[in-house]
Amino acid sequence: MNPYPTDHYRSLRIALLGAGSVGSQVARLLLEHRDELAARVGAPLELVGIGVRDVAAKRDVELPAELLTDDLGTLVASADIVVELLGGIEPARSLLLDALAAGADVVTANKALIAAHGPELFQAAETVGAQVNYEAAVGGAIPIIRPLEQSLAGDRVMRVMGIVNGTTNFILDRMHTEGSTLEEALAVATELGYAEADPTADIEGFDAASKATILASLAFHTVVPVEVVHRQGITGVTDAMVEQAERNDRVLKLVAICERLEGEGGEAVSARVHPVSLPATHPLAAVREAKNAIFVTAESAGDLMFYGAGAGGPETASAVLGDLVSIARRHVLGGPGAAASTHADLPIAPFGDVLARHELALTVADRSGVLAGVAGLFAEHGVSVESVRQDPADGEASLVLGTHTASEARIAAVLDALEAHPDVERIDSVIRLID
């Protein structure tokens, strides 16, 4: 007996766009696991073409030459399902809009595109009853889109916090454990296929901000444009900050935080990306190398944690294949897929309303009265100081001040006042503390 009874349904035509770190792995898995995937779907998944820039280019993963084409437009027009793994906005956006207009479904790992043009793509899909799946866009292999979109659809998500960029986590981890420089660690992360084509997207926090947009939009049923995500990358993280964190049994991590805030005007939502200093015992501190972890706090479910490979070719291909099988089954079985919703339409809180504890390292003149003057600036702006440490050295002193919880607006005002203070030689670092 045929163990794969798929004859009753015609093949589904799959067009793959891009054969880089992720695309080449998706192609390999589609071809190697053809029979098993057909059994799961109930129909064969036929890879009809792979869109590349240069069909003659040398590749790490060998792909059948007859499938390669540089005519992506024609390839898209022939497909039931288009898998986009090019990255970037154009031509990915136009190709996917063309695919959707023709009634094809779409799978993508492109968080930059979903963050910037998700609503446009979802609308185009809804118009024709097609689907856009993007599990690989956040947390790579980790299931996080589907849990937010479906598993938690009946709950009220309060907060999502996580390490969502593998490259910067890898870099910070290497800075802590091996004393590597940012540049050295980035070169290794690029070699391992974690970094974006332009790694500025990783180290300046753009990639994490795209992911924060996607997470916040799903969690709060509200379009949270990427432009409103407060973003700070890791280029300002210095060896001294790493050492300072280690002296206090802490670890520096780049995190994305999405949460509901209760402001004067009622409920609002906030999404932001910046480095934080975490106690070494915090669960996120244990997230090493290029791994990702996302904490979700929901009203009824409580705390949930999702952990795993946030980057890497084969790992990310796993999520892409999962999306593909899910969409393909819908073709075979019929029925609409689950879609994201934006009905709540909550206001976006200004970054200044966000509350956090901060640790500031300053170099000040080593004279009597300086500490009192500096402390006075905090009091003047309503920021309460929790701890002070002073290390004298050659006429100047290094001051490390920890604050109680204060709004970002108040901290910004303190920083301005410190900049202008004659006894403050420089502000060496500012880091937000997480308990």
Ligand SMILES: NC(=O)c1ccc[n+]([C@@H]2O[C@H](COP(=O)([O-])OP(=O)(O)OC[C@H]3O[C@@H](n4cnc5c(N)ncnc54)[C@H](O)[C@@H]3O)[C@@H](O)[C@H]2O)c1
């Ligand atoms: N690498 C990862 O770990 C990872 C994880 C999650 C999501 N993603 C996302 O997956 C997508 C692909 O990432 P990647 O790491 O495989 O990138 P990559 O740079 O390795 O591969 C992209 C490929 O697309 C090709 N390409 C780009 N524009 C093209 C065009 N106009 N015509 C033909 N080919 C074109 C490039 O030549 C390259 O081979 C991106 O959106 C990325 O953000 C990557």
Ligand SMILES: N[C@@H](CCO)C(=O)O
């Ligand atoms: N460049 C991304 C790939 C995964 O989205 C990262 O380092 O996390």
Ligand code: NA
């Ligand atoms: Na994922």
